[in-house]
Amino acid sequence: MPLITYRQALKDGLAEEIIRDPNVLIMGEEVAQYNGAYKVTEGLWERFGDKRVVDAPISEAGFIGLGIGASMLGIRPVMELMFFSFAYVAWDQMVNNAACVRYMSGGLINVPIVIRGPANGGTNVGATHSHTPENQLANFPGLKVVCPATPYDVKGLIKSAIRDNDPVYFMENTLLYGMQGEVPVEEYTIPIGKADVKRAGTDITLIAHGRAVITCLKAAELLATEHEISCEVVDLRSIRPLDEEAILASVRKTHRALLVEENKPFCGVGAQISHLIQDKAFDDLDGPVKRLSSIDAPAIYSDPLEKYQLPNPQRVIEAVLKMI
């Protein structure tokens, strides 16, 4: 299989869906003529033109609300948030109109919208631009939240997200855009809600999503070579729906779980999974479920400190060693 970047895989997925379905359009700030702030949509405007790739003013609440309204009439907008942090100025549209209209209409209306963009810290831009709202958004019944970690996953999942008739919030990571991975040339999709065991192991289960998966894989490698500890790494891929079977199956095998996420800890995704594991696999656990999240403060600007504030392989290794 050819090696391509996460960015390229994502772009290919977008392009394929634009070609497949005339109702698919991309909208966001700088997505067209500027080729995307992070070049995810590079070349798409030249290829598909003004109708399918649309530059929007700096009005996230306005253009995302517009996308939700258009989707009610059957358009399938793929909205780019330049940073997912900017979702906060569009929050009401995203959690009330997108999440509740189907319900409040007794199922008469669908909102087949995708809102995508990077949702991560670690890029040395400070607190306002480093938010990770996946836990907050997944709190809302009516929404789906997907966080792909690899080129293969991001392509297969963006295609499923665009074809999904429910609102799907698709969270990427600027630090993964340049990462390479194998992606088949032939078309494929990945079902939303299926986790993926990225590394098999026997001593402990590391559960993560997004870039934290890559962090865990690095840590697992070092733990194997330097400490002879065998880690299983479960990549959630989707936060809501959540693949509980995959989580439980792994923990029942390893009897230990460390939950790693770039979220802030309080009511983060790890909290929900920790509850799940102790609830459904209580007797299978050799010890408490542990969590590793971003250090609990707004994202610090200073580069070396921010690198430490986020979970990194070293912090994962220390956490695992404490558990075994």
Place this chain on the structure above:
Amino acid sequence: MPLITYRQALKDGLAEEIIRDPNVLIMGEEVAQYNGAYKVTEGLWERFGDKRVVDAPISEAGFIGLGIGASMLGIRPVMELMFFSFAYVAWDQMVNNAACVRYMSGGLINVPIVIRGPANGGTNVGATHSHTPENQLANFPGLKVVCPATPYDVKGLIKSAIRDNDPVYFMENTLLYGMQGEVPVEEYTIPIGKADVKRAGTDITLIAHGRAVITCLKAAELLATEHEISCEVVDLRSIRPLDEEAILASVRKTHRALLVEENKPFCGVGAQISHLIQDKAFDDLDGPVKRLSSIDAPAIYSDPLEKYQLPNPQRVIEAVLKMI
């Protein structure tokens, strides 16, 4: 001690602070001339005038942002959200500017603002007006989140919140406003972050905040009389800071915990507490920590169904009986 309502206790607390500190002002939609949509501020405009009690247009992002800016210069605004659900149109101001400015300025700036209002479902008004964002807001380091359940607590805590130099989000409940309770005439405050054991017991710990506390107390009474089960009811009162000692002390005594909240379950407050308990009291537990939340869907309009969707004494009793 005199018996007064939750609403009256809250109003008395507000009035006392307005008198005590000339920098305290109340602002919100219909808080002045209309006396408050839920009459919490009734009479305060007549008493304190235009300067201290201010009616705002329907511009939550604008006037809350204005309050944050004013607080940076030493004003202590107490902002009313008619419904906390409307926080979603002001989300960026509340979670970026209020939560991060102190940090991003290296501690040079404080934001002594209070944002208060009812944050509850159960009033037959549908999904858009029934949100419970305490878990989302408590996810942000820099914010404090308080959810008082009784007249005594609401008065003592609103006074502490107003005197606090950090942003405090103060979540009430329209269904509690009319509830009566004993409140001393002499002045008092309640420290933010201290839980309160509302009922002592030995068989199981029920942990809740806000109206769910009242629900638990009703259930505990019935469980005692009809099933001879002794429940301890811990009222968190504050979500962030969180009184972990009080939670753990009770669970170490009863060895069982049921977490009850009106939040939606995914990444709700109960998830965080469940993780805490299994982490810090793993060996003290006789069985998994269980949770009871709102049934996982947008708030339904239909009255009898909404009553069932929220945790109620009957659902609490069933959950407890399953655990013992």
Place this chain on the structure above:
Amino acid sequence: MSNNTTTEVNQEEEIAPPLDAKALASGRDHPVNVSLKAEGKIRLYTTMVRIRRFEERAVRAYQQGKIGGFLHDYIGQESIAVGCCSLMKEHDHVITAYRDHGHAIAVGMNQNALMAELYGKVTGCSKGKGGSMHYFAPDKNYWGGHGIVAGQTPLGTGLAYALKYKGLKGCCMCFMGDGAVNQGVFHESLNLAQLWKLPVIYVIENNGYSMGTSLARSSAFSDSLAMRAEGYNMAWDTGNGHLIYEVRAKVAAAIERAHEHSLPTLLELKTYRYRGHSIADANAEKYRTKDEIRRTRETKDPISIFKTILLEEKVLTEDIAKDIEKSARDEANNAADYADRSPYPPVEDITNDVYWSVDNPGKHDNHGKIFFND
């Protein structure tokens, strides 16, 4: 910083003096009204009466405790929804705020389903899930019924965007209150609509108050709220919303601008609500004088005014009017009986209609757990 007295004054000016006969017929000469046949005029009148009776019946049911929560009635404003919706063509759409009963009836929704929704019954238009503020009928091009002030304005802009995207000759009429003009998302919508030339008509139903706050205490403006469109180089107009002929004339021009030139319009129509903000509003007569309400009812009621006009035009007779009254009352009462007799939704319904993929099993390739009750 707020000033009540000046407000009162403004309001007084708003109301008196009563309109003379000529003024009452304003807009009659506009083609859309000239071309109206007798049946058409009767239908306009009938629909206004049906809305009024429906809501009066709903208010009674609320007072009887059969309806809870919020009930925002439209009594006094009927001419706007009826006038605007009476001009809808195949691809014209409507969206509004929580004061949505009038628009729902104006687009042709069935009163049984509307009343049952208020009662929270499974036979309601939203199966009892939306309630008074959240009526929907996509089959009638009616997209709600939205509880968050101005939250519907970008949605309406998006409906217009979809029409243009699909190359359909239509528009979206996006209704809102005077208090909604101070929500930022409305301004973002105005900019997008003009920038992208979208066929949307923002109709401000200016009834002078947002809850207990008069226009002067909530909005800074010179002559009109509609003038805010000027900053976006957008067409705008104002009109007397009490006069259904004028409403139709004004909105017809906006519809033509949308259909023929794919351009937006901001249209402000002056109107008035007699009752409180919602039926639960105990202050209805505190933030404005009893007298102000009385005189508006007497001099500006859109139904009485139109009745006078139709009688004078000899289109209507007192007998026909009586029949219209009676069948409107019957329709509303039957709707209440129907709602009363209807069952509540079953408990399982709580988790239906949340996700399309759950309600259509097997059609989506979705896995995993999506509800987290256990």
Place this chain on the structure above:
Amino acid sequence: MSNNTTTEVNQEEEIAPPLDAKALASGRDHPVNVSLKAEGKIRLYTTMVRIRRFEERAVRAYQQGKIGGFLHDYIGQESIAVGCCSLMKEHDHVITAYRDHGHAIAVGMNQNALMAELYGKVTGCSKGKGGSMHYFAPDKNYWGGHGIVAGQTPLGTGLAYALKYKGLKGCCMCFMGDGAVNQGVFHESLNLAQLWKLPVIYVIENNGYSMGTSLARSSAFSDSLAMRAEGYNMAWDTGNGHLIYEVRAKVAAAIERAHEHSLPTLLELKTYRYRGHSIADANAEKYRTKDEIRRTRETKDPISIFKTILLEEKVLTEDIAKDIEKSARDEANNAADYADRSPYPPVEDITNDVYWSVDNPGKHDNHGKIFFND
């Protein structure tokens, strides 16, 4: 729906023809400029040069990899921050967006602390916690430095509210870009400011682009963005931001309106940025022509223009100019050395400055756990 060519054209018109001598001195006759002594004029010129050199040095450090993340330089716009801030009195305050270096230096912040902040060092003005977009100096009445577009506009309105509340004669100058006018919260702020008569001045630094999007592709308007104030019955004005005399004249009028009448103003000043949106912006010359940039630099550079004027006024000589240049370069270089030598914050710092109550133990009656790392 977007149209690039028309844009280009707009821009061309914007720029040519170069201003003649008389035009260059526009605003000179205004009292605030007439009353300026030579030192005052030299100080204006010097501050502009110091900002330019500071940022050029920062850009070099960025290219050397000493600074990461975003670096939005202000090069080409210096006359606005310097002109406006030069009129600040005791109770006048400033708040701006992420393009905040110029304002920081204009209010008198120390370049060592500013450069160290860019380097993420503990000696930075925010201890390395805020970075380029988040400069703060309350002691200089400077309230940031805000990364979210238009997020500072209600804050600035609130600073003005606080001044009025305390009965202080002052105002808040709230700076923003041309792209920020399409954020709803800005409109909510305009309404609040006019409704409550707040002493706030919204200064739109219109440099023609928001990132790669030209004004014409992002905003619907007729003559100016400032005209949006009209819908709120707010005073507004436009000016040539390249000319510091004119900037001072225009803002002086707004300050007087704020100080004497406690009224807001929306002031739009035309300007231009030579480089990309941020130093990382590789497209700087893609969404506009090289020629457009070159000719603007040549004909409209605020520093060159003011130098010409001061030479002509005999206030400045080439020798003095050289000295100013040299000490500005030295100051910037010393700041870079200082930043280089300074240490990073210690790891414990990550959880400091989050809560006042944590940083001031015992002063608040707070209990319980507030950080959740374990």
